Amino acid sequence: MAVRRDRSESLPDQGFPHSATVAAGVTVFTGGIAPLDADGAVTPPGDVVGQTKQCLSVLEKVLTERGAGLKDIAKLTVHVDGEMKVDLTVAWDAVVEFFGGDVPPTSVVGVTALPLDDQVVEIEAVAAP
Template sequence: MQSDIRFLRAGHYPGLTDQVDYAYAAVVTAPRTVFTAGACPLDAEGATVAPGDYAGQARQVMRNLEAALAGAGASLSDVVKTTVFVVSPRQGDLVAAWDVVREAFGGHDAPSTLLGVAALGYTDQLVEVEAVAVVR
């Protein structure tokens, strides 16, 4: 059975602005769904990489997310939703992390939520990304 994934993009729905660079929603009918825990900026030894560097941590997070998805038989192109957590009240810090996440996905435009939060679970951790993927 093939999965059916359709992204609802900006500009196609009454009342929703077309001035955003993301899909508003994803509609999925699929045989298998993968839910990831939040990918953290940890190296293979469990140390937090790039303390104080939003973009550096986001790069490690995306490497770890790709590895977790691969372990579940999925890839970034199977992701239908992400949530990006960034420890900061400043929009510029959120954007620094988001730019790395967005680049990792390339032309794959899954809906995402970007949040500034007070703290995350590991010492010096600034970025975390969780994802839902549908394996086609």
Template sequence: MQNDIRFLRADHYPDLTDTVDYAYAAVVTAPRTVFTAGACPLDADGGTVALGDYAGQARQVVRNLEAALAGAGASLTDVVKTTVYVASARQDDLVAAWEVVRAAFGDHDAPSTLLGVAALGYTGQLVEVEAVAVAR
């Protein structure tokens, strides 16, 4: 199975920052399954965008998730599971992020888990989304 797994790092993604020290996605070729790292609200220079704005960060997270999926040969419509992390104990904050993520998927209703967490990895980070996709 090891030969059927490929980890995609920053050199596969011209639209994503290369300042991160992790793979953006893993591709399993039989079947072609894509596991993404948590998409973060980072710009191309590695800076956290939309500080203090849950919806704004969620929009950047979705853009980065779409870029990571595209680099792995998949799209949002190939996603079979997401996990949405929101750095807040307030349900209103979770909902603000969730509404942006959910809208991006449109009619594609992949199962998802929405979690409020104490903190996320980058300074000022409020939202993160990881996904599993089965590419066609």
């Protein structure tokens, strides 16, 4: 594996890695992954949890096309439209569930707008297969 997920030895254990170390080689940077279905529609409209899972499913397909997988993610950023901390928390919980608890270093941030109607989540990643 080219990516090693590291927990800090000097910070309290928060249940996730604080950083990732990547061996030299190919690096995949994604743009913002929208929660689109096969027809290009936002799905499910306005649903933070559902869109987080849909974005991650689409991300997994994009990474597979580049010879990478979820285990190769060195950095994940989840953008959630809204100022409610509860939305950030449920998005984080959906990420943890999707990864089976083995999440990469992740930032979950609130944004004021996303480009598509009914879109409330967008995800980008850096991976090293």
